[in-house]
Amino acid sequence: xxxxxxxxxxxxGKYVEDKSGDVIESIHPANGEVIARLFEATPExxxxxxxxxxxxxxxxxxxxPVERGRILRRAAEIMRARNRELSVxxxxxxGKPLQETLVADAASGADALEYFGGFAPTVTGQTxxxxxxxxxxxxxxxGVCAGIGAWNxxxxxxxxxxxxxxxxxxxxxxxxxxITPLSALALAEILSEAGLPDGLFNVxxxxxxxxxxxxADARVAKVSLTGSVPTGRxxxxxxxxxxKAVTMELGGKSPLIVFExxxxxxxxxxxxxxxxxxxxxxxSNGTRVFVQRGIKDAFLDKLAARTAKIVLGDxxxxxxxxxxxxxxxxxERVLGYIAQGKAEGARLVCGGAQLGEAGCFVxxxxxxxxxxxxxxxREEIFGPVMAVLDFExxxxxxxxxxxxxxxxxxxxxxxxxxxAHRVVGQLQAGTCWINAYNxxxxxxxxxxxxxxxxxxxxxxxxxxxxxxxxxxYLGLGDVDAPF
Ligand code: NDP
Numbered sequence: 256x257x258x259x260x261x262x263x264x265x266x267x268g269k270y271v272e273d274k275s276g277d278v279i280e281s282i283h284p285a286n287g288e289v290i291a292r293l294f295e296a297t298p299e300x301x302x303x304x305x306x307x308x309x310x311x312x313x314x315x316x317x318x319x320p321v322e323r324g325r326i327l328r329r330a331a332e333i334m335r336a337r338n339r340e341l342s343v344x345x346x347x348x349x350g351k352p353l354q355e356t357l358v359a360d361a362a363s364g365a366d367a368l369e370y371f372g373g374f375a376p377t378v379t380g381q382t383x384x385x386x387x388x389x390x391x392x393x394x395x396x397x398g399v400c401a402g403i404g405a406w407n408x409x410x411x412x413x414x415x416x417x418x419x420x421x422x423x424x425x426x427x428x429x430x431x432x433x434i435t436p437l438s439a440l441a442l443a444e445i446l447s448e449a450g451l452p453d454g455l456f457n458v459x460x461x462x463x464x465x466x467x468x469x470x471a472d473a474r475v476a477k478v479s480l481t482g483s484v485p486t487g488r489x490x491x492x493x494x495x496x497x498x499k500a501v502t503m504e505l506g507g508k509s510p511l512i513v514f515e516x517x518x519x520x521x522x523x524x525x526x527x528x529x530x531x532x533x534x535x536x537x538x539s540n541g542t543r544v545f546v547q548r549g550i551k552d553a554f555l556d557k558l559a560a561r562t563a564k565i566v567l568g569d570x571x572x573x574x575x576x577x578x579x580x581x582x583x584x585x586x587e588r589v590l591g592y593i594a595q596g597k598a599e600g601a602r603l604v605c606g607g608a609q610l611g612e613a614g615c616f617v618x619x620x621x622x623x624x625x626x627x628x629x630x631x632x633r634e635e636i637f638g639p640v641m642a643v644l645d646f647e648x649x650x651x652x653x654x655x656x657x658x659x660x661x662x663x664x665x666x667x668x669x670x671x672x673x674x675a676h677r678v679v680g681q682l683q684a685g686t687c688w689i690n691a692y693n694x695x696x697x698x699x700x701x702x703x704x705x706x707x708x709x710x711x712x713x714x715x716x717x718x719x720x721x722x723x724x725x726x727x728y729l730g731l732g733d734v735d736a737p738f
Contacts, residue, residue, distance in 0.1 A: 256288050258347050258437055263293035263460045264300055265443035267307035268453030273300050279433050279460055284350035284579040284586075284615040285570050293436050296459035298468070301428075304457040305474045308399045308426035311454030316396050316424030320375040327372030327422055330449035334365040334414075334442075341441055343571070345410055348435045350579040350615065351533050352570040359533075364414030364442065366697040367713070371422035378423065378718060389729050394722040396424035397476035397500060401469035403490065404439065405481045406432035406581050407536040407637075412481045413439040416502075417446070417456050419717040425477070426455045428469055433462045434582055470494055477721070480504065481538075483635070484661075484706050491709070502710035502720045504538065505703060506635045507663030509684060510656035511541030511692060512646075515549040517668035518690070523557045525666065525692040526641060531565060531619045532693065534580050535589075535639035539664035539701075541692055543625075543632055545646045545656065555623055555643065559605050562619050567610060579615040580638055586615035589638030596622045596631040601642070627655055635661070649678065657683045662704030666692045685711070 258281065262270035276295035283290050296304070315323065334341065341361035346353045351360075380392040402416040409431050420427045431439040439458045446456050459465060463486070470478045470493040478494040479502040480487060487505040494501045511529055513522045529541035546554045570578030580586045586609065593607050606620030617639055625632050625642040632642050646652040656665060665684035667675050675689045685703040688694065695701050700716035702708050710720045 256283055256290050256347065258290040258344055260291060260293070260437060260440045263436075264296060264304070265440050265458040266300070266304045267457065268447045271300065271303065273297050276300065276461070279436055279462075281348055281434075281436055282582065283347050284581055284583070286613050287583075290347050291437060293460050295433075295461040296465050301459055301465065301468050301472070304428045304459050305399065305472055307454035308428050308457055309474050311452055312396070312398055312424070312426040315426065315452060315455055320378060323422060323424065324372035324375035326450045327368045327375070327418060330446050330451070331365040331368035331372065333445045333449055334361050334368065337445070338362060341410065341438065344441060345438050346570050346578070348409065348437045349406065349581055350570050352575045352578045353573050354576060355533060360408060360410045360438075363411045363697070367414045367418040370697040371418040371717070374715075374718070375422040378722070388731050391727050391729065393725040393727065394423070394718065395725050396722055398425065399474050400425045400427045400477040400479060400721070401472070401475045402427050402429035403466040403469065403478070403480045403482065404429065404431045405538075406434040407533060407538070409435040410438035410442060413442050415712050416479050417442065419712075419721045421451065421455060423718065423721045425721055428457045428459060428475070430459055430461055430466050430469055433460065436460050466490065467493060471497065473497065475499060477501070479710075479720075487708065500720070500723070502702070502712065503708040504712060505663070505706065505708045506637075507538050507540070507661045507703065507707050508543060508633065508635050508659050509539060509541045509661070509664040509666070510543045510545055510682070511666040512545045512652055512656060512668070512678065513547065513550070513554065514667070514669035514671070514674065515547040516670045517550070518670065519550060519553060519557060521690065522668040523554060523561060525668065526558065527561060529666065529692045530641040531562070531577060531639050534577055534617070536581060536585070536637050537693065539686060539693055539695070541664065541666050542636065542640070542642060543656070544641055544643045545652050546643055548645050548647055551645055555604055555621075558621060562605050562621060565619050567616060567618070577619060577639070580617055581615070583615055585637065586617055589617050589636055589640060592631055592634070592636045592638070592640060593617075593620055596625070596629065596640070596642070599629045599631065601625045601629060601631060604643075606639070627658065633659065649674065653678060653681045657681075660706040663707035664688070
């Protein structure tokens with residue numbers, strides 16, 4: 256099983272290798288096989304990428320937006336045509352089942368390229384009447400943006416950052432997570448093939464230190480990170496030192512509130528999606544499932560029955576519904592939380608163990624009778640571990656849902672739409688779902704409140720985060736000077 260790219264980095268439209276960097280191994284987590292060996296970017300490699308990005312950006316920004324958009328839309332088409340190949344690559348790198356990657360990863364990346372490709376030519380400024388004189392505004396790109404990605408949706412994260420950055424005239428230097436280094440290189444190849452001029456999208460590999468070097472580089476005007484809250488604090492601080500713009504897409508411990516009048520099958524299905532899709536490794540997951548007491552038993556019965564039927568196994572088999580966790584380290588972390596849940600007295604409804612000898616498989620796990628103060632109800636686990644908590648009153652559950660430093664997402668299940676809107680109006684979360692969960696179409700802005708982040712990806716909101724406004728005052732009369 257090999258997925259060795261031509262070289263570690265993709266800079267100025269070409270693969271670049273420098274074997275003096277530390278080795279990075281990409282491991283297929285279903286069996287522990289090394290599928291690719293790459294090298295971390297050295298300072299010289301980072302410099303090469305930055306120089307290329309800076310040199311290419313001005314000419315790109317000067318192009319007609321419709322032309323920039325056309326290239327991105329062409330890239331979207333190539334990506335869709337290669338969906339299977341890209342999905343297999345993503346499955347090898349992350350362990351996510353092919354059943355998922357075929358519909359959720361390259362497909363979502365292609366949506367972003369298509370959406371922002373179409374958006375680019377529609378961007379306009381304002382004209383502002385000033386009673387005689389006037390002003391107008393221009394939306395200008397930042398210049399060079401740094402993108403730093405997490406390992407759970409490597410292709411999607413790279414595309415969600417590259418598409419708006421490039422559409423609005425920026426260049427980007429992107430560092431994937433060292434755990435999943437491969438698909439960003441495939442995106443760079445596709446963009447080049449679609450006609451993106453050299454230097455505009457560069458991929459450099461590395462661990463945290465490479466990300467830190469990008470965030471601190473004086474040539475970078477904007478930093479976009481997808482990662483954990485602790486990393487977010489560090490990267491935000493580095494960006495602050497250079498007064499750089501940031502987008503921070505960070506972690507969460509999101510609430511999913513199920514009222515007694517909810518459609519139970521849909522609510523159970525959503526809770527499973529919100530905890531077991533991608534083996535639970537999704538930032539927006541609804542990992543605190545608050546169930547109103549009257550339906551608690553029925554909810555747990557249905558949940559346990561459906562969870563028992565989840566097909567775990569070889570992620571390359573399209574019948575598999577759940578693959579391994581991304582790495583042995585992540586598996587150990589998740590098993591540690593499961594042990595803690597048991598020790599704290601939460602009731603294990605199903606799962607709770609590692610599966611098999613080889614590979615990083617953890618059973619889909621449900622804890623009931625979870626209390627707010629338990630560690631499994633407070634910390635982001637990033638694995639297939641659902642915590643079910645009881646509630647009685649609407650006001651009390653809203654307060655409990657909000658009693659966290661996170662504020663990424665939230666969900667409400669009820670047939671009472673007035674209640675749904677009332678509750679959503681009070682939830683401190685950047686993205687809320689009513690009678691749905693974890694759907695993130697490119698048309699809808701996505702991002703966090705509180706410690707879950709700053710800025711928004713996708714939708715019209717992304718324009719705010721990949722352009723800055725220039726105001727131009729137009730004097731149409733004589734200058735009124737008091738001198
Ligand atoms: P990390 O925070 O560990 O890493 C994120 C990225 O930052 C990686 O590329 C990492 O490199 C890099 N990095 C680490 N330290 C630094 C540093 N000091 N300066 C610059 N870059 C650095 O997150 P994970 O990769 O473990 O991903 C899981 C986390 O991501 C979860 O908390 C999850 O909630 C969050 N996430 C948020 C999403 C959102 O949109 N809100 C979406 C997906 C995930 P390296 O790989 O070497 O560690």
